[in-house]
Amino acid sequence: MFVWRRRASTVWLAATEATLREVAGQRLAIISRPGRKNAIAEIVGSSRRDLEKIRSRFGGTIVKFPRDWLTTFSRGQTPKPIKIGKRLIIYRSVTSKNRIRNRNKTLLIPAGAAFGTGEHTTTAMSLRLLELTTRGWGAHAPRRKFFPEGVARGAQHSTRGRVRSPDKEWELLDLGTGSGILALAAARFEAKRVIAIDHDPIAISTAKENARRNKIENINFRVVDLRRWKCPRKIDIIAANLFSELLIEILPKLKRARCLILSGILREQEAQLVCALKRNGIAIAQTRRRGKWIAIACHPERSRVPRRSFMRRLGGIPRRKL
Incomplete structure (x- = not known):
């Protein structure tokens, strides 16, 4: 495995990040520290040849990783866990996770993983929206109803057209899975079936290893070019952590x-x-907005929202005054 690396000013990285992400997608990692004027951009590749075009365009260097690079990188580090609501804690070191009893509410993704562990703003916002959307779903959820979508704030709900919710058996499609963190989180949130897609074979290999590490088996990982991909059928949730040009193209x-x-x-x-x-x-x-990034929870206007509480949590209707 090889990595392209460039140390540059935060101003340069801010101006160039969108272009780098178009080239590398989820393989791009930016390492920065508060108060520092410089940061490091890294892109992982399976061979030196894969990264030569990036170096010729953006400068920087290409370094070969040792086979045990993940162990070497993580040694001696104890990064803080990431909490997603009250339903999930993501650990980035084996030592920290070994202290936890309820493993069904945890994920272990080592801090050295090339495709992120949930700390990036875009991933963190996606995880929180996923947790919010699926709260109360799962095998033990009570029977619920769908309520009509697209209801304006303050409008009255009708009981017409209700259909059974997918709360007991719901599915997620993760586009641009990277480390597989959104797919793994969906499995922890009791999704019956998860499909995780990425165009990069290295990303899929990393995601599969993370699934094995966490003993999660209900995820179907696929290497697919999203521009040629066809959505196979109706699905409850699609999570897409992609650059906006590709998002607009596949909407x-x-x-x-x-x-x-x-x-x-x-x-x-x-x-x-x-x-x-x-x-x-x-x-x-x-x-949701954080820093220079945004994340959006949305739905086709013809579909139906799962549960009234879902609409309330995402801002569709106000709480009734008592």
Whole structure:
């Protein structure tokens, strides 16, 4: 395994990150520290030849990793766990996770993983939206109903057109899975079936290893070019952590989902994406912003929202005054 690396000013990285992400997708990692003027950009590749074009375009160096690079990198580090609501804790060291009794509420993704462990803003926002959306779902959830979507704030609900919710058996499709963290989180949130897709074989290999490490077996990992990919059938949730140009291109394919969680979008690209959502008949339930990134929870206007509480949590209707 090889890695392209460049140390540069945070100003240069801010101006170049979108272009780098177009080239590398989820393989791009940016390492920075508060108060420092410089940061490091890294892109992992299976061979030196894969990274030569990046070096010729952006400068930097290419380094070969030792076979035990993950163990070497992680040795002596005890990064803080990441909490996702009250339902999941993501650990990045074996030592920390060994102290936890309830392993069904935890994930272990080593801190040296090339495709992220949930600390990046786009991934963190996606995880929190996923937790919020699926709260109360799962094998032990009570029978619930779908309520009509697209309800304006303050409007009255009708009981017409209700259908059975997928709470007991729901499925997720993870596009641009990277380390597989969203797919793994869905499995911990009791998804019956998960499909995780990435165009990069290294990402899929990493995601499979993370699934084995956490003893999760209900995920179908696939190497697929999303531009040629076809959504096979209706699915409950599609999570897509991709750069906005690709998101806009494949939006018509995503309309089969009942709910969408979209991230990897820069604030300066928000207006363009919102217009694309409107063109495709997709309504926004909630937009989250953190730093220069945004994440959006949305749904096709013709579909139905799972549960009234879902709409309330994502801002669709206000709480009734007592």
